[in-house]
Amino acid sequence: MLRDITIGQYYQTESVIHKLDPRVKLMGTLVFIISLFLGKSVWIYLGATIFLAVVIKLSNVPLKFILKGLKAVVLLIVLSAAFNLFLTDGRVLVHFWIFTITAEGLYQAVFMVIRLIYLIMGSSLMTLTTTPNHLTDGLEKGLGFLKKIKVPVHEISMMMSIALRFIPILIEETDKIMKAQLARGADFENGNILKRAKAMIPVLVPLFISAFRRANELAMAMEARCYHGDEGRTKMKPLKYQKRDRIAYISMFGYLAVLIALNVWMSGRII
Amino acid sequence: MGIIKTENLTFEYIRRDDEGNVEGITTAVDDVSLDIQAGDFVAILGHNGSGKSTFAKHLNALVAPTEGTVWVDGMDTKEEEHTLDIRQTSGMVFQNPDNQIICTLVEEEVGFGPENIGVPTDEIWECVEKSLKAVGMYRFRKASPNKLSGGQKQRVAIAGIVAMKPKCIVLDEPTAMLDPSGRKDVINILHALNKQENVTIILITHYMEEVIDADHVFVMDEGKVVMEGTPRQIFTQVDKMKELHLDVPQVTEVAYELRMKGLPINQGVLTNAELIAELKRIQG
Incomplete structure (x- = not known):
């Protein structure tokens, strides 16, 4: 789906x-x-x-x-x-x-x-x-005037592009966790909506935990590559x-x- | 003083219970003093929890030492005004390739580092092209990292660091999540970078095969450096390695077992060819 x-x-x-x-x-x-x-x-x-x-x-x-x-x-x-x-x-x-x-x-x-x-x-x-990156670049530059009133435009667009990059990874992970829970006898298909929603808890909890762990590692990898906001940052593909x-x-x-x-x-x- | 020097480096994690009271202190890195020369290929060995990853993070100013000092190219990692310079001097590659790729296109990913340090646009493209060629990923420049194999992703991650023109690259178990062929590609690239570009490589690993060609090896256990020397010096001491719950390369192990059984094989056999030569010598 x-x-x-x-x-x-x-x-x-x-x-x-x-x-x-x-x-x-x-x-x-x-x-x-x-x-x-x-x-x-x-x-x-x-x-x-x-x-x-x-x-x-x-x-x-x-x-x-x-x-x-x-x-x-x-x-x-x-x-x-x-x-x-x-x-x-x-x-x-x-x-x-x-x-x-x-x-x-x-x-x-x-x-x-x-x-x-x-x-x-x-x-x-x-x-x-x-491309998602192009889109967020466009938003960042197009809404750049909002920086004057202290809206963190760069940070928001960076967050958006990272979120987009992680969608396929997290979908794959959800798939994996669901299969792992199915192998342990979980049932996602039977029962009423409430029951099925409850059955999703053992999928969502590990998913959240792993998402946080990924976020932590990603933040460290970004810092290790000198990321420090948009101050003094140049663009590989500047919009013209x-x-x-x-x-x-x-x-x-x-x-x-x-x-x-x-x-x-x-x-x-x-x- | 080499490109990286640590003096009495100690790092402690403070464990707290639910109320925030101090439960105990774990010393992850314990009084480590070492000196790494520019241009060397250095391997750091140790089993899980030996403090090697924490040590690696010190070399990139991601954590500050509890005690002692780390100098990267003469800069003290505790001084915040050097942080960006230190991170540019010693790039870092992590274990999980998925969690260190930030962008949705390979070329943008490689350009991320240069963007952060403010390289002009034209030069970024030059850097990106050069570093993607250096890791053999240039034809994938327009691909999405999600579509690459683990080994290819890790090569892109290395290209992302190379594009920042570091003097030294620290790799924290870069091959742990890769298949054997991906592992081989990554290690070959590291050796090529070391030889051709004269980049200092600090490889943290627990695969002994990757250590054989290093110039210098440090073995860590419980936060301390317990052995150091050339790969040959380290792997000759099979007993001591076993004591530390570390393997030696398979052929070294075979040679060791044969010697234990009474064959007069010399110590320090590291490659298949050497073992064959030894066996021929005994036979002939």
């Missing part, structure tokens, strides 16, 4: 999107999310679809791979669609037992589902095309905007401007 999650995974291939500066991609994701919430006209969604399709095409990540990431949130999408479908007042289309489906509800539900799917596709596209990053900025803000203009023209409102 843990292996199915594609959110936060990196898909290695060569593409223009992969080469973009992480700050551009972070901003792009934000712009895309804003654009999804602009309005409910079909034209807005058409625009968003074209934008997403172009970016996916440029990224060389197979569509199937991106859609796999949706599996983890299917329940969330179904639930929010159901709420919108059954709980919206308006012109009644179908009525049976206690359920009423209205035209407005149907309309709402469809848009909500599209919105959520695009939201997840857009943000997983960012993580699929950006290239021509393609400027083009990306221009096109994403162009996209946002077009959608806003479209929305104003269609409904007379900005949002």
Whole structure:
């Protein structure tokens, strides 16, 4: 189950999107999310679809791979669609037992589902095309202005990248401990939720202990290699905007401007 | 004075009970004085709990001595203003390769040390390329460390230290978690670094085979240095090694047993070739 999650995974291939500066991609994701919430006209969604399709095409990540990431949130999408479908007042289309489906509800539900799917596709596209380290570098530099108000930006991004590096190691370890406990007669599959949750305790306790031991050793290894925060630290891969990053900025803000203009023209409102 | 010198080095762990009262004191390193010359390949032997790992941490200023002094390239490890210089002078490689790799790409991992000491970007790339080539891992530079074998990870860890251009590398049982072929690769690389780059190597181990080619060996037991000398001088004393619960290389053991059975084999046989020569001499 843990292996199915594609959110936060990196898909290695060569593409223009992969080469973009992480700050551009972070901003792009934000712009895309804003654009999804602009309005409910079909034209807005058409625009968003074209934008997403172009970016996916440029990224060389197979569509199937991106859609796999949706599996983890299917329940969330179904639930929010159901709420919108059954709980919206308006012109009644179908009525049976206690359920009423209205035209407005149907309309709402469809848009909500599209919105959520695009939201997840857009943000997983960012993580699929950006290595975790690049991402944290982007966050560190992009949020660098927060250092002035004493936010430890470097430390936070270092913690994030270490956490990401240890995810596969800890998953492997969980697997090992579970197998070891199974070999000793542990039962993780039978019983109700409470019983199964209790059965996880003998897995979690050793996992925590070993995570602390690893953290301790890692801290020592970092110190041994002269790590002392970001004071006087240079970068092996410093972030510098290239021509393609400027083009990306221009096109994403162009996209946002077009959608806003479209929305104003269609409904007379900005949002 | 050599690159590393310790004088009456003592380190004590204070054990406390749940209320924080002192329960007892464990002396991990007990009055160790030694002097290691630059360019040497030094091995430190000892069974578990003999204090060799604690001793190693002193050489990198990761712990400060309770008593006595450690000098690394003339710098006293107790003086905090030298800490970074000391860590750059004597790099340290640990036992578990997973717990010392910080980054998610091999090349970034090797660049981590140079980044910390503030090397300019272009030079970092030069260092990284050179050190990855030195350990034969250059073609894996874009790989994720998670996908490498234990021996390869440990080679990356060594490259990460080499990139900081240390004068001396301390390795705390770097091969304990590796398979035999990974172990051999790591040891070969250490010898190459020692010969070609003239880096002082301090190898802490309990595999006797890794010690044979060292220039100098120290044997530790209960925090003290109990034997020191060339590998040949150490392994000639099979009885004393057994007393310390340490093995000798397999062929030395065979030669020892044969001599005990009455064959006139000379002491100090360290390699297969030497044993064969001895046996031929007796026969002929």
